[in-house]
Amino acid sequence: MANQEEIFKKVVSHAKEYGFIFPSSEIYDGLAAVYDYGQLGTELKNNIKQYWWRAMVQYHENIVGIDSAIFMHPRIWKASGHVDAFNDPLIDNKDSKKRYRADVLIEDHIAKIEEKINKECEKAHKRFGDAFDRQQFVTTNARVLEQQKQIDEIRAKYAELMNANDLVGLKQLILDLGIVCPVSGTRNWTDVRQFNLMFATKMGSVIDDSDTLYLRPETAQGIFVNFLNVQKSGRMKIPFGIAQIGKAFRNEIVARQFIFRMREFEQMEMQFFVRPGTELDWFNHWKEERLKWHLALGIPAEKYRYHDHEKLAHYANAATDIEFEFPFGFKELEGIHSRTDFDLSRHSEFSGKKLQYFDSELNESYTPYVIETSIGVDRTFLAIFSHALKDETLPDGSVRTLLSLPPVLAPYKAAILPLVKKDGLPEKAREIIDMLKYDFMLQYDEKDAIGRRYRRQDAIGTPYCITVDNDTIVDRNTEGRANDNYNTVTVRDRDTMQQQRIPIENLRTFLHEHIQPIR
Numbered sequence: 360m361a362n363q364e365e366i367f368k369k370v371v372s373h374a375k376e377y378g379f380i381f382p383s384s385e386i387y388d389g390l391a392a393v394y395d396y397g398q399l400g401t402e403l404k405n406n407i408k409q410y411w412w413r414a415m416v417q418y419h420e421n422i423v424g425i426d427s428a429i430f431m432h433p434r435i436w437k438a439s440g441h442v443d444a445f446n447d448p449l450i451d452n453k454d455s456k457k458r459y460r461a462d463v464l465i466e467d468h469i470a471k472i473e474e475k476i477n478k479e480c481e482k483a484h485k486r487f488g489d490a491f492d493r494q495q496f497v498t499t500n501a502r503v504l505e506q507q508k509q510i511d512e513i514r515a516k517y518a519e520l521m522n523a524n525d526l527v528g529l530k531q532l533i534l535d536l537g538i539v540c541p542v543s544g545t546r547n548w549t550d551v552r553q554f555n556l557m558f559a560t561k562m563g564s565v566i567d568d569s570d571t572l573y574l575r576p577e578t579a580q581g582i583f584v585n586f587l588n589v590q591k592s593g594r595m596k597i598p599f600g601i602a603q604i605g606k607a608f609r610n611e612i613v614a615r616q617f618i619f620r621m622r623e624f625e626q627m628e629m630q631f632f633v634r635p636g637t638e639l640d641w642f643n644h645w646k647e648e649r650l651k652w653h654l655a656l657g658i659p660a661e662k663y664r665y666h667d668h669e670k671l672a673h674y675a676n677a678a679t680d681i682e683f684e685f686p687f688g689f690k691e692l693e694g695i696h697s698r699t700d701f702d703l704s705r706h707s708e709f710s711g712k713k714l715q716y717f718d719s720e721l722n723e724s725y726t727p728y729v730i731e732t733s734i735g736v737d738r739t740f741l742a743i744f745s746h747a748l749k750d751e752t753l754p755d756g757s758v759r760t761l762l763s764l765p766p767v768l769a770p771y772k773a774a775i776l777p778l779v780k781k782d783g784l785p786e787k788a789r790e791i792i793d794m795l796k797y798d799f800m801l802q803y804d805e806k807d808a809i810g811r812r813y814r815r816q817d818a819i820g821t822p823y824c825i826t827v828d829n830d831t832i833v834d835r836n837t838e839g840r841a842n843d844n845y846n847t848v849t850v851r852d853r854d855t856m857q858q859q860r861i862p863i864e865n866l867r868t869f870l871h872e873h874i875q876p877i878r
């Protein structure tokens with residue numbers, strides 16, 4: 360098995376080679392942590408967004424979607440707390456001159472201890488064979504218990520320091536844990552400083568301080584400031600949600616790991632407004648619902664885990680991350696936060712407009728509480744793409760590169776392939792395209808031998824290859840006997856490579872049935 364770094368390299372190079380993701384401004388040597396989606400990446404990304412939108416907006420009659428502007432009144436970011444507190448603690452290594460997020464250094468240190476626990480489990484698994492019970496092992500083995508205790512202590516200490524904004528203590532923790540710079544290998548660290556992540560820009564022709572705007576670092580605030588507009592115009596009754604998909608911008612200190620951490624990225628967020636006092640029930644509800652959404656994609660459950668927060672943001676009374684096992688380890692994919700009435704109260708205070716809801720059942724007005732689900736489009740893309748990409752050894756010993764995307768997300772749903780480039784087969788193939796193109800994204804390919812064309816489609820994740828051959832167009836054979844395969848095509852399944860003959864007139868139904876939206 361290739362190691363994780365090689366797998367990740369392969370993901371990046373495959374994404375570029377097949378037109379999924381390019382470095383931004385590449386001919387000018389690129390722009391750090393900014394990427395462009397290519398012709399196939401755009402399709403996959405749009406499908407991910409649609410899959411989310413359907414699950415959140417279309418399938419819930421009490422959730423509606425909006426599209427608010429990226430530019431917003433600068434006081435919004437004062438009210439939300441971003442001007443004063445949207446910081447990352449950063450630390451530099453004096454020898455390598457590399458900059459790190461202090462919290463990420465600590466998380467990476469914890470990940471190394473977790474790795475040790477995993478190794479212990481693997482060893483024990485080998486020793487005990489089928490009788491091995493992981494749960495029992497990790498709760499009784501002395502070494503593992505000690506390692507888990509270390510992790511818990513580090514997490515608790517870190518939460519305590521961050522909650523107290525104790526930057527000196529944070530540096531001390533890094534020193535105490537013996538964390539070294541991955542580049543220089545030394546412990547020669549600077550002090551920890553706070554760094555605001557928002558990009559500032561100017562609006563209008565007069566340049567003075569009052570014109571400073573921020574590129575939004577999250578889409579959520581566009582929802583909060585429209586709370587009353589949507590509630591009143593949509594006659595929404597609590598509990599209800601407002602969803603939004605859009606760009607967000609963060610001046611990330613350490614932007615690495617491809618599209619996992621970008622400076623310009625896209626979020627899919629939903630703010631769910633509830634009665635005060637019911638928020639923790641709703642928090643648990645959305646925690647479960649969101650994991651179900653991920654699992655419906657067919658990716659194994661062990662690739663996901665919850666990470667409940669010990670250090671809560673200033674606005675939250677409960678928070679969890681859904682983490683995914685990326686090629687570089689388990690990392691946050693989605694955040695679910697119980698944001699209390701913080702946002703609406705602050706916007707009421709800063710705008711002077713009352714942002715309340717009259718609950719006719721209780722016959723009283725209150726500021727609703729909010730549960731937020733917030734997921735990165737790009738991280739979802741990376742999770743799905745990296746999981747789908749594999750080299751598969753076939754029975755004949757050859758290797759094929761396969762991108763086994765869930766069919767509903769695949770850029771092309773089918774490729775229409777004339778077996779040869781003559782005898783009327785291309786014309787027939789184009790007829791089939793014309794019949795199906797209003798329902799499905801299709802690709803036409805007539806170049807190279809059919810086997811190579813199949814491989815090309817495997818590599819871009821096309822679930823079905825539809826091949827038009829002589830039988831498709833000839834109604835009688837040379838002896839004049841009726842050809843049973845007349846007006847049928849070969850449909851090849853990407854994952855099983857099984858082929859079946861299907862009448863052309865059934866193709867639309869076949870594809871609809873096999874490429875259903877996931878529920």
Ligand code: ATP
Pocket residue numbers: 577609611618619620621622623624625626691692693694733734735736737738739
């Ligand atoms: P992290 O701890 O990884 O920086 P976060 O906790 O700051 O993430 P949130 O503010 O909760 O992230 O944002 C919600 C979601 O937006 C994240 O779960 C992630 O999927 C996505 N996201 C956040 N920052 C980035 C980024 N720089 N690039 C790509 N996606 C991002």
